[in-house]
Amino acid sequence: MVSLPPGMAVLERGWLSSNNVVFTQGDAHAVVDTGYRNHVPQTLALIDQALGGDPLHHIVNTHLHSDHAGGNAALQARYPQVRTTIPPGLREAVKAWDDVALSYRPTGQLCDRFVHDDTLTVDGTVRLGPYDWSVLPADGHDADMVMLWCETQGVLISADALWQNGFGVLFPALNGDLGAFAAQDQTLELIEQLAPRLVIPGHGAPFTEVDRALQTARSRLNWLAQDPRRHAQAALKGLLAFTLLDRQHMPHQDVIDLIDHGLMSQPGFKAAFDEAPPQLAQWAVDQLTRVGVARWDGLALQSCA
Numbered sequence: 603m604v605s606l607p608p609g610m611a612v613l614e615r616g617w618l619s620s621n622n623v624v625f626t627q628g629d630a631h632a633v634v635d636t637g638y639r640n641h642v643p644q645t646l647a648l649i650d651q652a653l654g655g656d657p658l659h660h661i662v663n664t665h666l667h668s669d670h671a672g673g674n675a676a677l678q679a680r681y682p683q684v685r686t687t688i689p690p691g692l693r694e695a696v697k698a699w700d701d702v703a704l705s706y707r708p709t710g711q712l713c714d715r716f717v718h719d720d721t722l723t724v725d726g727t728v729r730l731g732p733y734d735w736s737v738l739p740a741d742g743h744d745a746d747m748v749m750l751w752c753e754t755q756g757v758l759i760s761a762d763a764l765w766q767n768g769f770g771v772l773f774p775a776l777n778g779d780l781g782a783f784a785a786q787d788q789t790l791e792l793i794e795q796l797a798p799r800l801v802i803p804g805h806g807a808p809f810t811e812v813d814r815a816l817q818t819a820r821s822r823l824n825w826l827a828q829d830p831r832r833h834a835q836a837a838l839k840g841l842l843a844f845t846l847l848d849r850q851h852m853p854h855q856d857v858i859d860l861i862d863h864g865l866m867s868q869p870g871f872k873a874a875f876d877e878a879p880p881q882l883a884q885w886a887v888d889q890l891t892r893v894g895v896a897r898w899d900g901l902a903l904q905s906c907a
């Protein structure tokens with residue numbers, strides 16, 4: 603069990619919902635990232651418990667993927683005075699609720715509509731609890747994502763840029779921007795320079811073995827960058843596994859539709875494969891059942907989680 607600075611709590615949530623980092627001291631009670639919409643009742647209860655029944659004043663998002671911003675709308679309804687601060691890049695997309703730019707439509711994921719009050723300033727700071735946090739760019743997984751760095755405590759909130767055992771899918775690469783591999787490499791470089799004592803990832807437990815995590819992430823990135831098809835295959839498996847966690851049960855045609863109507867709309871994804879969606883669906887189903895994530899009864903895919 604790693605020790606967190608006073609006034610902070612990490613609500614570790616799993617893969618469908620991102621972790622929530624709650625700040626319980628200082629001028630404003632804040633939360634960084636709010637989980638997926640299916641887990642909203644649990645998110646509300648956990649945050650209420652962490653705050654001891656006090657109101658939440660501030661929501662901050664590292665990025666707006668459905669598993670990081672899916673509780674925003676419900677928290678805004680629960681705490682009408684709450685201020686919501688997002689990274690600057692998707693301001694217009696949120697205003698217009700452009701669900702393609704926000705990634706929800708191409709991934710088949712859902713996120714209840716929320717509003718924002720202001721945006722973070724990249725390379726600026728944000729006050730969370732009793733600490734100042736530097737807002738750092740974290741391109742790679744998402745071009746608009748940020749990480750939050752508290753130098754005095756040596757703590758990095760790394761979002762999906764670095765997990766204990768990898769990092770998130772490089773969505774810009776699926777969209778055809780192969781510069782995402784180099785961008786992710788730069789983000790890892792930045793983390794190495796910061797040399798955090800403790801990393802709070804977007805998913806999984808906080809960890810202190812940062813050098814080892816960086817090594818794991820780098821070797822995975824190099825392997826993926828050698829052949830974009832590897833990355834597209836990993837993304838297909840990851841996104842199907844996420845959708846299955848969300849729905850628990852997917853008829854064969856839904857698996858094909860996720861690929862055909864969602865993922866294939868992304869030029870980088872489409873370019874990586876010669877196979878038609880039904881063949882890709884079969885490949886992905888075989889992969890998930892082989893590793894025990896899912897069961898296949900010949901008609902539908904069933905989650906094992």
Ligand SMILES: [Zn+2]
Binds near residue numbers: 667670743762770
């Ligand atoms: Zn993400």
